[in-house]
Amino acid sequence: MSRVAAVDIGTNSTRLLIAEGDQERARASIVTRLGEGVDRSGTLSDAAQQRVLDVLAGFRATIEEHRCEHAAAAMTSAVRDAANGGAFAARVEEALGFAPRILSGDEEARLTYAGATYGRDGDFLVIDIGGGSTELVLGGTGFHVSTQIGVVRHSERHLHSDPPTAAELENLTRDVHEILMAHVPVRLREIRVNAIAVAGTPTQSAAIDLGLDEYDPNRVEGHILTASRLRELLVQTAGLKLAERRGITGLDPERASVIVAGIAILLEVIDCFDLDQVEASEHDILWGLARSTTEGT
Template sequence: MTRVAAIDCGTNSIRLLVADLPAAGGDAPLVDVVRRMEIVRLGQGVDRTGRLAPEAIERTRVALASYAAQIRELGATRVRMCATSATRDAANAGDFRAMVVETLGVEPEVVSGDEEARLSFTGAVRGLAAEPPYLVVDIGGGSTEFVVGESTVEGAISVDIGCVRMTERHLHSDPPTPAEVAAATGDITAAVDRALAAVPGREARTLVGLAGSVTTVAAIALGLSEYNPSRIHHAVVSYDAVAKVTGDLLAMTTAQRLEIPVMHPGRADVIVAGALVLRVIMERAGMPAVVASEHDILDGIAWSIQPTP
């Protein structure tokens, strides 16, 4: 076994996975040592300003310093950190890179949308007992990745309809007004149709949904009294259930969403946009259900640093 550390730094959250991987070429699953997630909102204002806010970089530094200490404590021998949508877009990405090198001791890799899609697909479908081909959608803070394939990626595209970006662009009232929801829905629908024209998503047999927006919607639909990854992982949620949860969230204020037992405090203000993205994808792709997955790009990053034979 090789102990590795994977870090996924997105627009809304930064996550850590320390895991033991089987020997190169082995088929055994990875073994979690620790998984952590912090909401740092690195992409705060990027859609409007084109720059990472200094306070957002500082929030990320604090979380990353804690991760670095745990990586050292647990003895991970290989570390890979991938940064996604927010740092692809930012004019001052160099400030972020310098902070990461100083704090973690490794270079952050600002991955392309295609690489992000490949990593997400690998993490999501490995060990998945569902009928291929798969349409894997990773709804992030700044972007959403669409990936189609069976055992390998056959097509992928990244579009800028993440939950933070859509909230900052359209959903300014609390709760959002019908006009704001209509504007967001129109923006999302156009992007989803463009994505589904670029990759054969409508030909897939199984829709797999990744990241916090999807797993939170699934947890609400399941009626969980607390966030339970083992109950959420590979849960099948119908379109009707997703539509109901989305409608309920749209009618609530942020304060009311915070009272939902499974709601992470850092997600309550952007979950409406994330749920809207999921609902529109299901509608436009003609998917009657979504399989929620707790395994995603983080697992793909971990597998990518497995030693070669």
């Protein structure tokens, strides 16, 4: 059974998974904010690039320590949107010792669905809310879309006050709603399937709901978030200043700046598909990337 390392260089965080078959051997997630300012400037800043490269140096040491036989790295919205994304990819290859892939939105959606649904029977709606884009995949229909909706992107666009004003939140939700209406056909919004939500917004929301003093992925995995509970969490988080939000039990302080936008976006997706609840999952694009690497797909 081969050991594989998967690295996800996202818009908000840089993450590592080392897996052997279905067993997780190591995991790390560090908020690096690579996409900071990209929506406005169209480029990755020097400071943001360096934050990621510093983290990757540590990841390389971990990968070597675990003697991984396979390794893959993927870069998503921030890099594919940035004019200097290709140049940054070259720096990432030097830092890791192997070439990363700049994923298209379609590839990101496919790998996320593969990771979230592995070992499950049936079709699902998989929701992946990232820093710069949100991927939606509806199993059994062939539908998948990568939208320009993201927690970093939409926080920077709309949430300028501390705490955000009601008008700012309204503008954010209207923006997200309009994008979803433009990208999700009406007939698909009416299909009833179970939904799995991956990435930081649902897992952090689950940790808050569970009141976890220390993050426990085993308790977060499969936790049900109802629409009504998410609305309560939105009111709670949006009503606090950033410094106060950092102290919420269960919330990683580094994600406090984007959790309001994240929950608002998740609620808009839930409303779009007329859902009552979603299941939070730790099995995301990292698992899809790891399995595609070992399976050669």
